[in-house]
Amino acid sequence: MCHVLVLNKLEIEDFGPFKGVQELAFAKPGKVCIVYGENMRGKTTLLNAIRYAIIGQIIGRGFRDESLHETGNWESAEQGKFGFRTTLWFDFDGSSFELTRGCRPRKEVKQPENDTDYEEYIHMVRDGRVLGPEEQKKDLRRVMSPETARFFLFDAELLQQYEELLRDPAKMGRQIREAIERILGVPVLTGARARLRDAERDIQQDRNKTAKKSKETNQLATFQTQNFEMQTQAEKEISTYQGELRRLGEHQQSLRRHLERLDRLGDLSTLQSERDSLKQEMQHLRDDLSHKADNIRQLNADLWLWILEPEIECLRDSLSAETGDWLKHQVRLEVNKELLGRCREGLESRTCSLCKTELSDSATEVLQSQVAELALSTKETNPESPQTEQLVRWRAATSVRVSSQVPFLRALLHDIEDERIALAETEEKQRDLDREISSRDRSDARKARSDLETTQKEIVVLERSLEESQKKLSETEDRLKGIGQKLARIGNPEVGFHTHRLEACKALHDVFNQAVVELRDRLRGEVEKDATKVFLKLTTEPDYGSLQINENYGLQIIHNDGRVIPVRSAGAEHIVALSLIAALQKNSSVSGPIVMDSPFGRLDSGHTDRIMRSLPDLADQVTLLVYKSEIDRDLAIDTLRGRIGHEYEIQRVSARHSILLPLEGNSHE
């Protein structure tokens, strides 16, 4: 029976850079949800939030658990609000769940400083009913375990881990194989087989106790007891050594990955060149700001006139009116002078200057009175204008109208403000990059190399000890087998009863053991078939014919001519790893969502396009966390053609504050 998991909605509060309460609606089954975000905005944190919501784990680089204290939002913490919360709404096998997890400072702690200052909490509601701790535990185990979660929630680092498995299966071995088999449902058989083995021991003990009661079998029973003790001791040793070897193997892998990352100078140089271009950008902004400041200074030289401009305007109007009056007066004065001259001329010649007729006495009298009046008016007028010079000066001063430059000044100030914000943001980006670059200190690489060397030596010693214990166990088991045969031959009926139980148990063990082998073979066949189907859809190389699976679920590319492709590119390994994951999804006992963080990083546009087209076929529900240069939004919309459920963008507010913003046209559902 296949269990179906559908994620509906995630609410996060103060988780990493996601300050306050923010929400992500997952796409419905058959559709894809895309979250765009540049580096260091919080994509991986969002993946971790989903992971924490489902399985309560936050995984950092090198598969190390992240600190609770460090995961809470820093800005909220500075404001005295510590801890974080996730709430996930999902459907599983026909029931609706609401699962809340989080952590908060312990009651007695005012200012948390590390993880021990926090307490974690969990609430779970199924179909509207709050579940008790035992029910919670049981349901959570059914929904998803940390081992199976890796097939649903993965990032480039996990893909790399698979690629290592594909390159060198012997090194990766057990851990990945067990995880793969868990998701494929093999543990139902391996679990029963282990339980039958335990039951076999119990029955052997029962037979031994019975044998001790009889004289004829007592000695053999005592010898058997001694061997049981030796067997238990050898098994304990083996289990300890294997556990320690697993731990060291994981540590070794983690160190190798860490070193590979450090060695990939490409990464470091990318960061450095990014920092250099930020520096250039900052310099450009500073130059522009300086140029604009000069412009403002120039404008400021006349700017004081703006304050006086209304009064100047008023004064200029009054001066203009005064000038008009003065000019009119001047004209009248000239006219009067001319008239006075003519009148005087007429009086002297006693003839009219216009018609040249002789003036009568009465006309002469009128003319004399007119001359007196005109002479008076020309004497009254002051020919000098005391305001003329002042008028010229004011006119010159107010010839430039400062107010007309105000909109330009405002725009300039606005630009300066924008550029200052851009500069502050760029400086902060540079500080982030500086921190990232300094964290990749070379001394870190030296320490990791020395640690790796020590680990490898410890592994060699442990492998030798394991070999010795296995030899010891094998010898003890041979002796016990011999003792068992002797006991059976003696024919004590009570001992015989236990021997029958033992035989039945062994027969069942044989059946389950063989069934495990057959199930594994069949599953490998299915995974190989499904991975090949996906691979042929994803690869752009027409000469690749199929994939071939090995014991550890490692996949090799087979050329159309039947030969194995010995060397393959990073891009090809990426595609093979994705094909394996898709095949595992298909054969998993839980059908559900996949959430992929930056899955296209190293792929060319051809492969990216093919993966995009195949996304809805990889899993029922797909969520992609991508940076913009990984896939173009318009292209994604065009490629997926109506199969995009939701789109979000992670927007930066500050280095410690990001917002999950639904994009326009977000509701495609």
Next chain:
Amino acid sequence: MMNSRKSIEEILARVRATMHPEVPQHLVREILRIQNDIPDNDSEARRQLLVAIDEFVKDKGVSRAGTE
């Protein structure tokens, strides 16, 4: 989807018939049921398993006093 319970039962039935036909199929199914119902390794699961084996041995006519 290949790892259904049906396909696992089918493999077990075939293996049993080939390797140990004397072991009844219902006993194999019972072991599988116990494993499915109680996947954790606890004492109850072990007790149920031993009861199932004892039942089978008794059904074969073997008792603590010997063959009946």
